Amino acid sequence: MANMSGLGIEDTGPQLGRNLTYGMLDAIGRAIVVGDYDGATFPTEAELAKQHGVSRSVTREAVKMLTAKGLLSARPRQGTTVQPTTSWNLFDTDVLRWLLERQFSIDLLRQFNELRVAIEPEAAALAARVATVDDIERVNAGLKRMERAERGDDDALESDIAFHVAVLRASRNPFYAQFRDVVSTALRTSIRFTNRVKGRTANVADHAAVRDAIAGGNPEKARKAMRALISDVLELIDTAKPDGAAAGR
Amino acid sequence: MANMSGLGIEDTGPQLGRNLTYGMLDAIGRAIVVGDYDGATFPTEAELAKQHGVSRSVTREAVKMLTAKGLLSARPRQGTTVQPTTSWNLFDTDVLRWLLERQFSIDLLRQFNELRVAIEPEAAALAARVATVDDIERVNAGLKRMERAERGDDDALESDIAFHVAVLRASRNPFYAQFRDVVSTALRTSIRFTNRVKGRTANVADHAAVRDAIAGGNPEKARKAMRALISDVLELIDTAKPDGAAAGR
């Protein structure tokens, strides 16, 4: 990692920085999440600016954004410090991305899906009660895309995501809708994994059961159908790594 | 509200602004969430600075933080614009606070608890599988505080929060732990509401059932016990306002 510091070229990322501030946000954010500052003391504002070759205003704005996302905290005289991971805002799109970029981790994948197994079945149940015709139409559209994908006429992953996001939205609860990033991220990662382990794609029929339950206004059925979908992935993960962290009982 | 504008005293808030930037963050954030800029065009950087009597750097840093939280978006020539609520980061502590400060809304309270009913039972189930002895001890400590509170020797609300947060933490999944703010916020709001509707406090025995299931390593029981706890609140809310938004079916 240090051996390429003299190149003046970042291996990834510059395309994401629409401007200097966002570029710096991305660089520092990633560095923090990866753990580059773990033992070390975080540089001062002036040092950061010099290291990245930008002005102090750009630096301050990037640091302020990272503060807003819970990664940093700044105080006069004490300096800027990296916050413990417990205060990071894990539902922030950027934080999520940095988290995934650091490495593939079955642990993280499991945690993602442990969250999904709580959220999505309940979202489906809610949707079965309160979804509007438009909501249902969007869910249906996602399902149709999955069918097309099965015939090779659409992208399997993207249509899968479209379906799950549509269900979240159909719950008509903004907090559920908020999970679209987590779910799509989890799916993007899961699918590669499940394809690697087993040679199967997402089951369209199982997804149709969810759609039917929602359209039919049957919360219990919707919850169970969705839960089955995700439990399936979770079992796969637990098979690969039987015991996550059952410490000290 | 306008009749006290000449006093030079804010009814709430100045203590939250450790400095000018955070004060401005709070002021603008609240204004956005309350809806002050709904029809109107958002002021330019220079205008904002003048209106709040601070320099442009402070303004820019506050705006950048709000951008990081998903409330704003800025582009040259177009200016800074308020983002649709769908892109707000609802799990951010500040956003959550602003959301509640705007008014008491049964809708919001229901949405909170619809989320809780998904998260907390599953967290309890997870906890029953993977919690460490320390985790269980924390859950137990919360319960004991609730018992003391019943005798008037502790704060009922705070001990209730301590219990629920301990369970989230015991799930050993950082995503679940992240909900501590939502849950404590929801509880703070719920309790006032449930006390107003029914004259009862949180049931210690019902909470003990959750603790027992977690300590006993029984996921199914833990899930059900926790679910019962929250369903109770949800029913209360739905009684007060039978049909939230079952539009166009």
Add this chain to the structure above:
DNA sequence: AAATCACATTTATCTGATTTAAACGGCTTG
């Protein structure tokens, strides 16, 4: 030993200038 004071360090704030991005309108051209 405790309280106080001077100092050093780092973020916080202000000011004003310069640069860059992108929407707008008018113009030219096919």
Add this chain to the structure above:
DNA sequence: CAAGCCGTTTAAATCAGATAAATGTGATTT
């Protein structure tokens, strides 16, 4: 008339340098 080109203009983005405020640290005083 439609499509593409080009200055104009506006607002954010960036830079530079100075000053203020907060807060540990250590010396000094009582």
